[in-house]
Amino acid sequence: MATILVVDDELGIRDLLSEILNDEGHHVELAENAAQAREIRQRLRPDLVLLDIWMPDTDGVTLLKEWAATGALNMPVIMMSGHATIETAVEATKIGAKAFLEKPITLQKLLKAVETGLLGDAPAAPAARKLGLSVAPVAMGGPAAGSELTVEAAMTGGQGLPVPAPDLGPQVRQTFELDKPLRDARDEFEKCYFEFHLAREGGSMTRVAEKTGLERTHLYRKLKQLGVDLSRSKRSAA
Numbered sequence: 001m002a003t004i005l006v007v008d009d010e011l012g013i014r015d016l017l018s019e020i021l022n023d024e025g026h027h028v029e030l031a032e033n034a035a036q037a038r039e040i041r042q043r044l045r046p047d048l049v050l051l052d053i054w055m056p057d058t059d060g061v062t063l064l065k066e067w068a069a070t071g072a073l074n075m076p077v078i079m080m081s082g083h084a085t086i087e088t089a090v091e092a093t094k095i096g097a098k099a100f101l102e103k104p105i106t107l108q109k110l111l112k113a114v115e116t117g118l119l120g121d122a123p124a125a126p127a128a129r130k131l132g133l134s135v136a137p138v139a140m141g142g143p144a145a146g147s148e149l150t151v152e153a154a155m156t157g158g159q160g161l162p163v164p165a166p167d168l169g170p171q172v173r174q175t176f177e178l179d180k181p182l183r184d185a186r187d188e189f190e191k192c193y194f195e196f197h198l199a200r201e202g203g204s205m206t207r208v209a210e211k212t213g214l215e216r217t218h219l220y221r222k223l224k225q226l227g228v229d230l231s232r233s234k235r236s237a238a
Contacts, residue, residue, distance in 0.1 A: 001025040002047035002118050007037040007063075008080065009055045013103070017050060020110060023206045034058035041067070046075055048117050050101075053081035053088065061088065064095045076117040080105065107210055191226040198228070205230075 004026050006017045011032070018028045029046060031037040034057050040046070053060040060079060067073040079092045082103030089100045099113050178185060194208070201207035209216045223230060 001027070003027045003029065003044065004114070005029045005031065005037065005040055005046040005049045007031045007034070007049065007055070007060070008052040009033060010052075013052070013080075013105075017105075017110070020107065020206050021114070023204050024111070024114075025202075025204075026114075034060075034063045037063060041072060048114060049075060049077045050114075051077050051079055051097075053079055053092075054083065061092055061095070064092060064097060068096050076120075078113050078117050107206065111207075187226060190222070191228055194223055194226065194228055198230070203230070 051060045076098045078099045080101045
């Protein structure tokens with residue numbers, strides 16, 4: 001898949017994003033400050049960078065400016081912050097950032113932003129072109145009346161980021177034998193249920209946990225209990 005550099009001074013954020021992105025099949029490099037980010041950027045060109053704004057040594061916007069000034073900003077960069085203003089978001093976009101994620105970052109927004117960033121630039125709206133911005137087209141009417149304009153909305157024109165619908169392939173009809181103890185019948189159904197979602201989500205435990213409403217640790221225990229072959233689901237996704 002892709003090589004993604006995550007730059008954030010919070011260990012918990014780095015671990016969470018790394019777990020999710022690794023689960024999606026990406027190779028993840030981690031940096032806790034701008035100095036480490038510079039070293040990794042010099043060593044390799046990541047396909048995408050997730051860059052936090054507020055860091056103790058050099059803030060993310062300054063690092064973004066540095067990369068742009070030295071010709072090193074030749075990969076998509078998605079900014080992250082829990083305290084940034086709209087002005088900061090617009091400034092980052094002018095420099096070359098492709099999107100902005102507000103913390104706490106939800107799984108759905110993260111995966112959509114990463115997928116869109118890896119697909120390349122979206123066409124900019126006419127008003128954004130005049131300002132030199134690179135944002136998604138603004139929907140007619142913008143945010144609903146009285147709603148608060150978020151930093152993410154400022155970066156994406158008030159729209160969510162598009163994600164293609166998965167191809168589920170041919171539909172399969174499954175039958176179950178009901179002349180058996182309830183426990184056995186339930187286990188048989190649950191195994192089929194989880195195998196279906198694993199196949200549909202390409203073996204991603206993160207996505208399956210979200211779809212089925214189970215916490216990841218509970219999901220792993222459940223799949224092991226039911227005898228679900230996780231290696232097979234990963235092979236099917238390859």
